[in-house]
Amino acid sequence: MSRKRHIHEVEDLDDRPLLQVEDLKTHFRTDHGLVRSVDGVSFTLERGRTLGIVGESGSGKSVLSQSIMGLLPRQGVVHEGRVRFGDVELSSASTAELRGLWGAQMSIIFQDPTTALNPVVRIGRQLTESLRYHLAMSRFDARETAIALLRSVGLPEPEHRLRWFPHQFSGGMQQRIVIAVAIACGPKLLLADEPTTGLDVTVSAQILDLINRLQQERYMSMILVTHDLSVVTGRTDDVLVMYAGKIVERAPTATLFRDMRMPYTEALLRSAPRLASPSHTRLQAIPGSPPNPAALPLGCRFAARCPYAQPRCTAEEPPMRDAESLNHQFACWYPVGTPEGRRALEENRARGPAAVFPGTA
Amino acid sequence: MAHLARLRRALEALVTLLLVTLVTYFLTSKLPGNEGAVICGSAPVSCIRHEDMVLYLNHPFFARYLHWISNLLTGNLGNTASPPVPITTLLKQDYPVTLELIIYSQVMAVAVAIPLAMWGALRANGTFDKVTTGLTFASLSLPYFVLGPLLVLLFTISKPFNWFPGVASSLPSIWSSPGTNLDVMFLPSLTLAVGSVAVYQRLLRADMITTLEEDYIVMARAKGLSTSRILFRHALRPSTFTVMTVGGVQIATLITGAVIVEYVFGLNGLGSALIAAVSSKDLPTVQVITVIVAVAFIVLNFTIDQLYAVIDPRVRRARAV
Amino acid sequence: MPEQFETAGGRQLGWGFWVAASICGAWIAVAALANVLPLPNPNYAQLNPASPGYCFQSLGHPYSAHLLGCDTDGRDILSRIIFGSRVSLEVGFASIAIGLAVGGALGIVAGYFRGLVDELLTVITNVFLSFPYLVLALVIVTFLGHSLFDVIVIIAVVAWPLLFRVVRAATIEYAQRDYVLAAQALGSKPSRILRTLLLPDVVPSAITYALLGVPLAIVAEGALSFLGQSVPVPTPTWGNMIAAGSTAISQDPILLIAPAVALFSFVLPINYIGDRLRSVLDRRQGMT
Numbered sequence: 001m002s003r004k005r006h007i008h009e010v011e012d013l014d015d016r017p018l019l020q021v022e023d024l025k026t027h028f029r030t031d032h033g034l035v036r037s038v039d040g041v042s043f044t045l046e047r048g049r050t051l052g053i054v055g056e057s058g059s060g061k062s063v064l065s066q067s068i069m070g071l072l073p074r075q076g077v078v079h080e081g082r083v084r085f086g087d088v089e090l091s092s093a094s095t096a097e098l099r100g101l102w103g104a105q106m107s108i109i110f111q112d113p114t115t116a117l118n119p120v121v122r123i124g125r126q127l128t129e130s131l132r133y134h135l136a137m138s139r140f141d142a143r144e145t146a147i148a149l150l151r152s153v154g155l156p157e158p159e160h161r162l163r164w165f166p167h168q169f170s171g172g173m174q175q176r177i178v179i180a181v182a183i184a185c186g187p188k189l190l191l192a193d194e195p196t197t198g199l200d201v202t203v204s205a206q207i208l209d210l211i212n213r214l215q216q217e218r219y220m221s222m223i224l225v226t227h228d229l230s231v232v233t234g235r236t237d238d239v240l241v242m243y244a245g246k247i248v249e250r251a252p253t254a255t256l257f258r259d260m261r262m263p264y265t266e267a268l269l270r271s272a273p274r275l276a277s278p279s280h281t282r283l284q285a286i287p288g289s290p291p292n293p294a295a296l297p298l299g300c301r302f303a304a305r306c307p308y309a310q311p312r313c314t315a316e317e318p319p320m321r322d323a324e325s326l327n328h329q330f331a332c333w334y335p336v337g338t339p340e341g342r343r344a345l346e347e348n349r350a351r352g353p354a355a356v357f358p359g360t361a
Numbered sequence: 362m363a364h365l366a367r368l369r370r371a372l373e374a375l376v377t378l379l380l381v382t383l384v385t386y387f388l389t390s391k392l393p394g395n396e397g398a399v400i401c402g403s404a405p406v407s408c409i410r411h412e413d414m415v416l417y418l419n420h421p422f423f424a425r426y427l428h429w430i431s432n433l434l435t436g437n438l439g440n441t442a443s444p445p446v447p448i449t450t451l452l453k454q455d456y457p458v459t460l461e462l463i464i465y466s467q468v469m470a471v472a473v474a475i476p477l478a479m480w481g482a483l484r485a486n487g488t489f490d491k492v493t494t495g496l497t498f499a500s501l502s503l504p505y506f507v508l509g510p511l512l513v514l515l516f517t518i519s520k521p522f523n524w525f526p527g528v529a530s531s532l533p534s535i536w537s538s539p540g541t542n543l544d545v546m547f548l549p550s551l552t553l554a555v556g557s558v559a560v561y562q563r564l565l566r567a568d569m570i571t572t573l574e575e576d577y578i579v580m581a582r583a584k585g586l587s588t589s590r591i592l593f594r595h596a597l598r599p600s601t602f603t604v605m606t607v608g609g610v611q612i613a614t615l616i617t618g619a620v621i622v623e624y625v626f627g628l629n630g631l632g633s634a635l636i637a638a639v640s641s642k643d644l645p646t647v648q649v650i651t652v653i654v655a656v657a658f659i660v661l662n663f664t665i666d667q668l669y670a671v672i673d674p675r676v677r678r679a680r681a682v
Numbered sequence: 683m684p685e686q687f688e689t690a691g692g693r694q695l696g697w698g699f700w701v702a703a704s705i706c707g708a709w710i711a712v713a714a715l716a717n718v719l720p721l722p723n724p725n726y727a728q729l730n731p732a733s734p735g736y737c738f739q740s741l742g743h744p745y746s747a748h749l750l751g752c753d754t755d756g757r758d759i760l761s762r763i764i765f766g767s768r769v770s771l772e773v774g775f776a777s778i779a780i781g782l783a784v785g786g787a788l789g790i791v792a793g794y795f796r797g798l799v800d801e802l803l804t805v806i807t808n809v810f811l812s813f814p815y816l817v818l819a820l821v822i823v824t825f826l827g828h829s830l831f832d833v834i835v836i837i838a839v840v841a842w843p844l845l846f847r848v849v850r851a852a853t854i855e856y857a858q859r860d861y862v863l864a865a866q867a868l869g870s871k872p873s874r875i876l877r878t879l880l881l882p883d884v885v886p887s888a889i890t891y892a893l894l895g896v897p898l899a900i901v902a903e904g905a906l907s908f909l910g911q912s913v914p915v916p917t918p919t920w921g922n923m924i925a926a927g928s929t930a931i932s933q934d935p936i937l938l939i940a941p942a943v944a945l946f947s948f949v950l951p952i953n954y955i956g957d958r959l960r961s962v963l964d965r966r967q968g969m970t
Contacts, residue, residue, distance in 0.1 A: 071579060099586075101585065102583050102585035103583060104585055107584075108580075108583045110576055110579070111576075112576060115576035115577060116576045116577055117580075118581070119599065120598045121595065121598075129584065129590075129594070130584040130586070133584075133586060165674040181580070373805075377805065377808050377812055380805065380809045381809055381812045381813070384810075385813075388822065498953070498954070498957070502949040502950035502953050503946060504904060504905065504945070505905070506905050506908040506924060507904075507942045507946065510924060510927065510928030510938050510942070511938070511942060514928075514935055613814045620816050620817065620820075620909075621816070621905055625928065635817065636820070636909055639820045639821070642824065647821060650817075651813065651821055654817055655812045655817075658814065
């Protein structure tokens with residue numbers, strides 16, 4: 001095993017964002033055709049800022065986070081577009097280069113803590129191995145750092161827990177350990193992929209607060225991926241709404257909630273569980289389901305489920321355009337809160353429920 | 362619950378042990394052999410007289426069995442039929458060869474099977490994977506008594522490859538001259554190893570493919586660890602559960618293999634002792650070796666079952682079955 | 683999994699299966715027709731220079747009258763291999779058939795009725811399985827004898843506990859199915875449930891496992907033969923030919939290679955057949 005470390009110190013260039021994603025496409029070759037999970041996503045993320053990516057399951061948001069990291073296999077997957085991390089071009093980086101960044105400069109927190117930790121490896125080693133590998137720490141230093149990390153994520157009596165196995169902890173505690181592993185080497189970018197899916201409401205709020213606190217303390221940039229709009233409220237600076245592999249609306253978080261334009265965002269917000277209800281409630285209130293990513297429809301991908309949909313929506317794909325408010329873009333022909341949108345909705349209502357929800361007719 | 366289950370397994374093993382001795386005694390006492398030898402234990406040869414034999418045979422079966430088993434338990438294994446040598450002497454000579462053969466072969470098998478399985482699983486259905494899987498499948502159809510002589514033919518006789526000493530070379534102790542010993546034992550161990558490689562490679566590869574799809578492997582990659590570290594530190598152990606459960610069955614196959622391999626290569630181990638005893642209808646020796654082999658099998662199987670708990674921490678505390 | 687959508691049995695098995703089946707079929711045909719084929723007597727030493735089949739050298743060296751040459755006793759190797767296949771095939775199939783009849787029947791009973799019968803049979807089979815098969819076979823052969831029938835019985839004794847185990851496990855699994863439980867709840871007679879609901883499912887898997895046992899039985903007979911504990915010489919068997927060949931390898935390797943190739947060329951395809959059938963069976967079980 002090569003002990004050569006490929007830590008690539010990402011330079012702090014004030015004029016350049018930490019992460020630039022340009023027209024990223026991730027398509028899987030399968031027996032059922034080309035599955036277009038991520039289909040042209042662009043955004044930038046500044047140093048120390050947080051970005052929420054929201055969408056239903058199947059919208060491609062989880063693939064997006066692994067795709068940004070470069071974790072997806074190269075075989076059988078079409079990768080297009082550019083991902084730039086600091087001054088490193090991830091899309092063309094070698095495996096060794098990526099390995100030097102993974103864990104050290106960019107980390108990911110996975111959905112399910114019960115499967116993200118290796119069941120047969122003591123948590124102490126799962127925590128210290130990246131410290132020893134990336135930062136070349138001594139066994140003792142790594143142990144001390146691990147204890148400090150576990151303490152900072154709120155694990156009680158960390159010095160006694162290092163020799164425990166994952167199954168000896170509760171789900172919430174396991175997720176805290178996963179977070180500790182992710183932040184161990186002090187990454188500049190943290191991707192949190194539905195970090196609270198399997199947890200109950202109170203625990204999930206604690207975990208989200210913990211992630212937020214750590215992000216601010218350590219001045220990390222963070223991408224928080226979730227299906228639950230209420231999760232990003234007050235926690236992220238900006239929000240991207242994703243549907244069927246594309247971004248359909250982007251705005252600063254407060255703007256989005258106040259002044260959404262995309263009917264999909266509206267539907268998401270209406271169906272989102274309130275803070276009081278369990279966080280893993282599925283978004284069932286939007287009729288129908290996202291289109292098959294192997295056979296995407298013409299025009300707007302949401303049209304089939306959209307109460308505003310007009311003939312134009314199924315024929316022409318709406319481009320991203322600017323809203324009046326700052327840094328706010330959306331892709332819709334009949335946006336919410338505009339005269340055209342209101343007219344479209346009324347016409348559809350007049351035609352009856354079948355016209356309002358064509359997907360369920 | 363866990364303790365009860367473990368107790369139950371131990372009890373089962375004990376009952377099986379007892380029955381194994383009973384069956385062995387029953388089967389072997391039916392052998393048309395020199396039954397008189399049994400009662401005399403390690404007493405001098407003169408013991409075997411006609412009167413003793415009649416006396417012995419007039420006892421009921423269970424009385425004879427109890428006599429025999431109590432002798433066995435006190436370490437009195439008796440004498441071989443002819444010439445009368447204490448069986449313990451015979452065993453002390455022979456067991457190290459068999460033990461070395463089995464250990465040597467398993468070291469080889471594991472050393473070859475793990476990299477083959479890992480590399481195959483990493484690129485599942487790639488060329489390397491297909492070729493190794495095909496080869497190991499084919500090697501399952503090469504019994505020890507075919508492979509052994511073929512290896513002898515290939516590596517001891519014909520000119521370019523006669524790298525190893527031939528059949529029935531004298532075998533020095535591993536402690537006094539390890540080089541020569543390992544040289545002589547190489548081909549016998551290889552013969553025994555090939556079948557094990559096939560079994561281990563196939564099971565390990567299948568489990569490894571499943572393991573590599575686990576979230577914690579993606580997470581290990583996301584930590585930036587090297588492929589070899591991920592494979593050995595993260596993927597190997599969770600992939601060994603099936604191999605462990607099958608390991609017990611493997612031991613029975615290995616003992617059978619050892620009998621043949623020792624015969625093929627003219628090694629003086631327990632296997633060739635058993636064959637010699639069977640051919641000369643040496644009843645006491647057959648009984649003792651059979652019992653020892655069966656007992657070793659049961660004990661090893663039981664141990665491996667317990668080892669399972671060491672490998673998988675999740676079953677260390679609560680084990681249902 | 684696209685394979686699951688393929689319903690035709692033949693396509694699931696793949697072309698390799700049919701190649702393997704043809705090789706096995708060819709061996710069975712050759713073994714059955716050995717008496718009719720134009721082969722010299724496998725036990726006749728062709729040492730008389732006056733006879734038409736005279737082996738001019740006592741060893742190997744193929745030529746027209748003896749395609750593979752002759753062994754150290756001047757007997758035709760090809761003929762011995764073909765007649766030797768008879769022992770292997772007879773022992774392989776007959777012993778597994780007996781083992782399946784005994785072990786399979788007991789396995790169904792134990793797996794369906796469970797309880798004390800099951801416990802008892804399981805302990806008995808565990809005892810049998812505690813003896814490495816060759817050791818057990820060697821012990822039994824010593825007092826049973828060496829006739830073809832004895833050898834078949836010995837290998838059946840060794841094989842039945844394994845077949846018991848797999849058939850019992852299959853029965854337990856099938857007996858858990860909804861329609862069986864429903865029939866039980868409706869008060870159908872156990873014998874009727876066994877006959878109409880369980881057997882149609884258990885029998886195919888039992889036969890598949892039995893097929894996997896055939897090569898093992900052939901190898902077991904070969905091992906006994908090799909150790910001189912099977913059918914007595916001069917009857918040719920692959921095992922005793924390999925044994926004879928391995929003592930004479932320095933004289934002529936073909937004496938070893940010919941029977942080794944013969945054994946391999948039968949055991950490999952039959953192993954492959956069993957393996958394919960089992961994977962198809964596993965897939966079917968996974969689907970229902």
